[in-house]
Amino acid sequence: MNIVVCIKQVPGTTKVKINPETGTLIRDGVEAVVNPFDEYAIEEALRIKERVGGVVKVITMGPPQAEAALRSAIAMGADEGYLISDRAFAGSDTWATSYTLSKGIQTLSKVDLIICGKQAIDGDTAQVGPGVAEMLDLPFVAWVRKIEEISDTHLKVERMMEEGYDVVEMPLPGLITVVKEINTPRMASLKGKMKAKSAKISVLNVSSIPVDAERLGLKGSPTQVLRSFVPERKSGGEKIKDELPVMVEKLKSTILDLGIVK
Amino acid sequence: MGIKVDLEKCIGCSLCVRACAQNAITIVNKKAVIDLEKCNLCSACVEACKKYQAISITKDAAENGVDINQYKNVAVFVEQREGKISGVSYEMLGEGRKLADALGEKLIAVLLGHGMRSQADDLVKYGADKVYYVDGEDVARFRDDTYAWFVTDFINKEKPSIFLAGATAIGRSFIPKVAAKVYGGLVADCTKLEIDTEKRLLLGTRPAFGGNLMATIICPHHRPQMATVRHKVMKQAVRDDSRTGEVKVVEVSGAGFTERTKILDIIKEVESTVNIAEADIIVSGGRGMQKPENFSLIRDLAEVLGGAVGASRAAVDAGWIPYSHQVGQTGKTVCPKLYIACGISGSVQHMAGMQSSDFIIAINKDPEADIFQIANLGIVGDALEVLPALTAAFKERLGK
Numbered sequence: 333m334n335i336v337v338c339i340k341q342v343p344g345t346t347k348v349k350i351n352p353e354t355g356t357l358i359r360d361g362v363e364a365v366v367n368p369f370d371e372y373a374i375e376e377a378l379r380i381k382e383r384v385g386g387v388v389k390v391i392t393m394g395p396p397q398a399e400a401a402l403r404s405a406i407a408m409g410a411d412e413g414y415l416i417s418d419r420a421f422a423g424s425d426t427w428a429t430s431y432t433l434s435k436g437i438q439t440l441s442k443v444d445l446i447i448c449g450k451q452a453i454d455g456d457t458a459q460v461g462p463g464v465a466e467m468l469d470l471p472f473v474a475w476v477r478k479i480e481e482i483s484d485t486h487l488k489v490e491r492m493m494e495e496g497y498d499v500v501e502m503p504l505p506g507l508i509t510v511v512k513e514i515n516t517p518r519m520a521s522l523k524g525k526m527k528a529k530s531a532k533i534s535v536l537n538v539s540s541i542p543v544d545a546e547r548l549g550l551k552g553s554p555t556q557v558l559r560s561f562v563p564e565r566k567s568g569g570e571k572i573k574d575e576l577p578v579m580v581e582k583l584k585s586t587i588l589d590l591g592i593v594k
Numbered sequence: 595m596g597i598k599v600d601l602e603k604c605i606g607c608s609l610c611v612r613a614c615a616q617n618a619i620t621i622v623n624k625k626a627v628i629d630l631e632k633c634n635l636c637s638a639c640v641e642a643c644k645k646y647q648a649i650s651i652t653k654d655a656a657e658n659g660v661d662i663n664q665y666k667n668v669a670v671f672v673e674q675r676e677g678k679i680s681g682v683s684y685e686m687l688g689e690g691r692k693l694a695d696a697l698g699e700k701l702i703a704v705l706l707g708h709g710m711r712s713q714a715d716d717l718v719k720y721g722a723d724k725v726y727y728v729d730g731e732d733v734a735r736f737r738d739d740t741y742a743w744f745v746t747d748f749i750n751k752e753k754p755s756i757f758l759a760g761a762t763a764i765g766r767s768f769i770p771k772v773a774a775k776v777y778g779g780l781v782a783d784c785t786k787l788e789i790d791t792e793k794r795l796l797l798g799t800r801p802a803f804g805g806n807l808m809a810t811i812i813c814p815h816h817r818p819q820m821a822t823v824r825h826k827v828m829k830q831a832v833r834d835d836s837r838t839g840e841v842k843v844v845e846v847s848g849a850g851f852t853e854r855t856k857i858l859d860i861i862k863e864v865e866s867t868v869n870i871a872e873a874d875i876i877v878s879g880g881r882g883m884q885k886p887e888n889f890s891l892i893r894d895l896a897e898v899l900g901g902a903v904g905a906s907r908a909a910v911d912a913g914w915i916p917y918s919h920q921v922g923q924t925g926k927t928v929c930p931k932l933y934i935a936c937g938i939s940g941s942v943q944h945m946a947g948m949q950s951s952d953f954i955i956a957i958n959k960d961p962e963a964d965i966f967q968i969a970n971l972g973i974v975g976d977a978l979e980v981l982p983a984l985t986a987a988f989k990e991r992l993g994k
Contacts, residue, residue: 343615362617368924395631423635426782430774453923454615456802457782459770462738466774471854472738474767477917488858493763494869496918499859506854512924513917550635554779554816558797560638560809571972573961579973580983583955584991586971590953592874592931593899593992 333386333484335377336437336446337410338464339370341394341401342454366401369449371408371517372510377447378409379515380482387411389440393421393433399533407520407528414440418537423550426455430463432548435541437468445487446507450475461509471506477513596652597633599626603648610649613642615803638807660777662755665817668694669702669726669754671745672717673764675736679705679713681830681872682760684720686823688831689787690758691721693796696789699755702726704748706741708734711843718839720831725839726752730846735857736764742771743851744844749776754818756796758787761822762871773820779813780820783927785827785950796821804923804946825871826929827950863916870919875901875932878921878948881908882937882958882977889914891981892936898988904928904948906938922947936977940965957981 344365366374377388390405392398393416402413416436424432437443446465451458458474465472473491481488485504490497492511502508520528538545546552572579587593606624618632619639626649628639635651643649670686672679687703694701703722705714707729714727728744741764749757749772757772759765761783773780781798788797790812796819799810813819870876877899879892889909896903904921905914921928923943933951938944940956940963948954949968956969957977966972973980 395634397632419630422630422633426770426780427773427777430770454803455782456804458766459773459780459782462767462770463774466742466771472767472771473855474738475763491763492918493860494871494918496861496863498857499861501856501858503854511917554773554777555781555811555813557635557637558810558812559641560636560802560807561641563801563805563808568967568972569970571961571966571969571974573974576975576979576983579975579980580987583971583973583980583984584987586955587899587932587988588991590932593988 333380333384334442334444335380335386335388336440336443337370337373337377337388337390337405338433338446338448338460339374339390339392339401339405340367340452341365341392341398342367342452364397364400366404367449367452367454369451369453369510369512371449372512372514373447373449374405374408374410375515375517376479376510378518380445380479384482386444389414391416391433391436391440393417393424393429393436402533403528403531404520406531407524408518409524413531413533414536415533416536416541420538420545420548423553424548425553425555426457426459426463427554428548428552430460430467431552432541432543433460434464434467435543436536437464439536439541444484444505446470446505448507448509450509450511458509461507465507468507471502472508473500473502473506474509476508476510479514597628597630597635598650598652599628600648600650601625603646605646605648607646609642610639613638615807636809660815660817662815662817665753665755667700667702667752667754668697668756669704669748669752669758669818671757671759671765671769672703672705673760673762674705674707674710674713677707677710677713677734680760680762682762682823682825684830685825685828686758686760687717687720687722689823689828690756691831693756693787693789694723696791697755697794700724702752702754704728704745706733706744714841714843716833718841719833719835719837721834721837723839725841726844727841728844728846732846732853735860736768737853737855737857738768738771739853739855740851741768742775744846744849745769745772746775747849749778749818755794757818757820759822761824765822769820769822776818777816778818778820779811779816780822781811781813782822784821784823787821787823787828795819804943805949806946824927824929863918870902870904870921870926870928873902873928873930875899875934876904876921876928876930876948876951877901877934877936878904878906878938879909879914879936879977880906880938880944881912882939883909883914884937884978886912886914888978891978891985895934895981895985895988898985898992901930901932904933906941906944935965935969936981938965939963940968
């Protein structure tokens with residue numbers, strides 16, 4: 333099975349803090365990491381490979397330093413890394429990213445299954461997975477929490493919905509996006525890290541991918557950021573520490589005052 | 595296209611350095627220098643430099659060959675599961691009506707379902723001027739290929755200027771496919787929509803970076819301007835029986851779509867009947883509940899208040915409650931009218947999923963817990979003691 337995993341390099345968010353004076357994001361010393369949702373995608377690809385054999389290729393679009401994300405994936409066990417990188421891609425929205433990624437994937441030899449994390453933790457859009465599926469005209473299932481069955485021609489998966497899950501069958505080749513519940517990603521082994529260090533990363537750019545220049549980067553993006561700003565944080569309200577009956581009475585009256593309990 | 599620093603105006607204050615999420619800006623000789631390899635043209639620095647206006651991004655987006663004047667009216671996707679129209683759809687109708695009025699245009703409701711003619715008629719009462727009802731067994735249940743095909747077909751035929759859908763599991767699955775097909779601009783998970791009446795553009799504001807950054811997005815040269823919209827943020831349309839409108843029924847049979855996926859089963863596994871994405875009240879438990887048995891205290895209070903049960907990642911990872919109840923960055927984003935966090939310390943990831951709730955109550959033993967920073971009411975106490983007492987108080991009060 334030829335599996336392609338789409339990944340993104342994102343800032344490690346746990347350290348994201350707001351400067352209270354300027355109201356801006358503090359990003360000093362924040363390292364770039366593989367988008368956590370994509371780690372589930374990499375892990376699932378490795379598990380499929382271990383079950384039925386095959387090759388796991390990881391692909392990312394980003395600046396040159398996004399190569400580090402590919403090496404992290406190779407350290408986990410992925411076989412090959414592809415970096416789509418060119419100034420012409422800067423400013424891409426989800427449409428242009430889906431377009432460029434899909435064109436990049438088309439340059440790879442036969443693909444049976446594409447796996448993406450459900451969304452990236454910086455943009456939070458969850459739009460690139462379905463976008464790539466559409467542009468490659470592949471069957472698509474989002475929010476996969478379990479692969480029940482896999483054969484050369486079909487997948488049977490569980491798709492998370494608000495109130496439970498759907499069991500969905502899809503033919504291959506196809507694309508799925510996966511949620512956290514699907515697995516626990518492995519840590520990279522020492523051997524894996526050594527392999528990743530020396531692994532060759534193939535770089536794809538405008539001259540190696542057949543693309544329509546009108547559909548790239550900021551120019552090819554239907555959406556544009558008009559402005560971005562840091563939201564006003566809710567500031568803490570009243571905090572009380574008292575005898576239990578006093579606190580319960582306070583809770584009861586506060587909740588009743590909201591007028592939503594019938 | 596590109597980003598530029600006006601060296602005359604730049605005073606080297608470094609506000610832009612701090613605003614940059616990509617670490618692309620450094621101050622060299624008291625002037626901002628932008629590393630173009632790192633910059634993704636997000637415009638956060640432009641905003642940070644409002645005072646000095648030293649940074650500018652020039653945008654020369656292509657026109658895409660689309661005559662945007664051909665596109666008119668606001669359309670909303672009305673979502674149903676098992677023949678029941680979801681709450682978020684009424685929110686879309688309410689918001690869509692406002693946008694249509696601001697533009698002086700019509701509101702079109704798009705419903706895909708089977709045997710739902712009377713509900714389709716009712717959408718007029720909820721504000722639609724026109725209902726586009728696709729009727730057939732093939733669209734009774736959500737499937738990506740089919741839904742994307744019919745909504746794309748609708749867009750190509752009716753050419754709406756704006757298209758909205760709920761940011762639900764269904765909406766966020768197939769609407770991006772529609773946007774890919776029609777080359778529309780899609781803004782994910784909006785919490786605010788406005789109209790620039792002068793330019794007649796939709797402004798969609800949405801959280802990113804787990805709610806730490808807000809971005810307002812426009813789609814100037816492509817149509818439709820599309821957005822998925824978060825639950826519980828917009829007001830539901832109010833029914834008005836005096837309203838009239840047109841209902842157009844589209845038969846599924848004979849349409850040229852192919853479906854590649856097959857739904858084998860639909861399983862419900864939410865413990866209580868209330869879905870946390872739709873709930874007005876959520877009682878949520880975390881590590882402070884200490885053991886699985888104690889989660890019944892959360893369920894008891896949720897039941898008496900008529901709310902849903904939520905959980906932090908720690909509680910889900912410990913196996914106390916299924917993942918479908920998890921609130922936070924790796925779970926669900928919720929915005930109920932009341933969120934009661936019990937024994938939840940308040941990690942950045944958890945708060946990203948619930949900080950836009952209307953009213954937040956936190957119950958925690960640790961007076962320094964981060965959750966208190968965003969709580970409207972903080973109770974410093976043991977949730978294991980407070981919860982049963984509060985449940986009892988409400989039972990008495992409500993006569994349950």
